[in-house]
Amino acid sequence: MMSFGGSEIAGNALRSSKALRMTLPLCRWAGQALRMTATPPKSQTWHPARGISFSSVVQSPNLAPQDSDGLDASLYSKIRKYSPSNMQRKTRKLKAVALEATEIIDENSDLLTDEQTESSEAKASDEPPVPTLPFRMVDDLFYAAKKAPAGTTASYWSYTYYRGMAQDGTEQKVKVHYCRSTYTMEKVCKECFSNEQILGFDLEWAADSYKWAGLKKNVSLIQLASPSRIGLFHVAIFPEKSDMVGPSFKAIMESPYITKVGVNIKADATRIRNYLNIDSKGLIELSHLYKLVTYSAEGRQDEINKKLVPLATQVEQYLHLPLYKGQDVRTSDWTKPLDMDQVAYSASDAYAGLQLFATLDHHRQQLNPCPPPPYHAELNLPIRLADGLELSTDDEPVVDTVVETVVEATATVTATATVKSKTTASKRSSAPKDSRVEIAEDRVARYRATHPEALASTPQLRAYFMWHNQGLDPRTIAHLLRDPPLKTSTVMVYILAAIEHEKLPVDKERLKQEIAGRISMNSVCSRWPHIAAILGLAEASI
Known part of the structure; x- marks a missing residue:
């Protein structure tokens, strides 16, 4: 049996081993502390049992007005309030501790740290999406969806996974308003959506619709979504009258100060212009923001263009769960009263657009240099890059x-x-x-x-x-x-x-x-x- 005795070399080896064992837990503790504090400040607090608890104020961040002259401000002017990046000042000491502990570890640990970093990046989609709005995805529901068998209903992204806090401190689910008359649509638009500054927007129509088939087959269902509510306006079953949608919806769609987001949103706007005589403004094409953020982060600016990207592709990449796009529901009859599958499908589409926009805009703000947000789609202006260049691209070049x-x-x-x-x-x-x-x-x-x-x-x-x-x-x-x-x-x-x-x-x-x-x-x-x-x-x- 070999004995180290009182050798100085043996003593140094033992001390180095002891220091290494002590610093590894310290690094883990510092990393956990960083993750715990990297939560939305002020409006949220950390509870050891419940996780993140939101304040009693449930309100969407304000959206800065956008015009063609000065658009360098974020589309979501208060989105940084909910962004983990704003916690840097509060975590400097923890970062210093982590840095000091890392420097003590020998050279072999550097390789381990690099591997851990690569593993963390590779598994980013296994974590819940960054919380950027007052209503955030519940961690337990996210992980349950991740564990569900692929292709099952439980494995898909859904608006039902999101929660916020009501003014009395109770947990609040996203509410869905299914409106079957012009009167209820006007009431919901006026009370629930008129004061919002960003909304998810989508349409559904009959699979066998023809141009001459009229309004109810070509604009069967209109969807709007705010962080706390989703409106499903079933125009196809509205009683016949001259003003089918009411003044509040028209004002929302025609206001350049209420931003509407969606995929292929100009085509949806064309439909409501042709059949409802509404000239939509304040439109954001999510495909443009998706490509700006994704390819700028990867240094592939030459691939940024205005070709459309399916909503399901964007949701899976940035909200980390697949979006259900079953043909049986998509091509179902939208001119008759909705069943629960149709309600879930249409509500999720509009709400996904809203959450996706907020998440993409958060990632845009993390880019260095940070590119300005895309112009409103109806302006038909180029996509701008961080260095001031503009990409003169047509919509869906063919x-x-x-x-x-x-x-x-x-x-x-x-x-x-x-x-x-x-x-x-x-x-x-x-x-x-x-x-x-x-x-x-x-x-x-x-x-x-x-x-x-x-x-x-x-x-x-x-x-x-x-x-x-x-x-x-x-x-x-x-x-x-x-x-x-x-x-x-x-x-x-x-x-x-x-x-x-x-x-x-x-x-x-x-x-x-x-x-x-x-x-x-x-x-x-x-x-x-x-x-x-x-x-x-x-x-x-x-």
């Missing part, structure tokens, strides 16, 4: 996809002609889109969100929805999509390809008269066998 599909359809174009057509397309002026195109693009975005394996391209689906849902003929569609217009034959190919790839429903007589009847039977049978079967051409060719 030039390359369009040209690529045109080349595929013609089949005889050479590589040189392809390059020439792309160059010509890039020089075209970006005129404002027709509302019918925006509505079709919104439909495409929703379709792709529920059909991630879709084979049809965006131009093909867009042309199909304009033809099938809006009742437009191929020649009109060609003129609406581009100036100078696309070839009518190209639009026909788009529509046929969408039907063939996705097995979409069609009006057989319209298909035969407006499209298939103008293309040779041999071409239809060889290129689109599904369509040939619909029209009975397969049997005729035998």
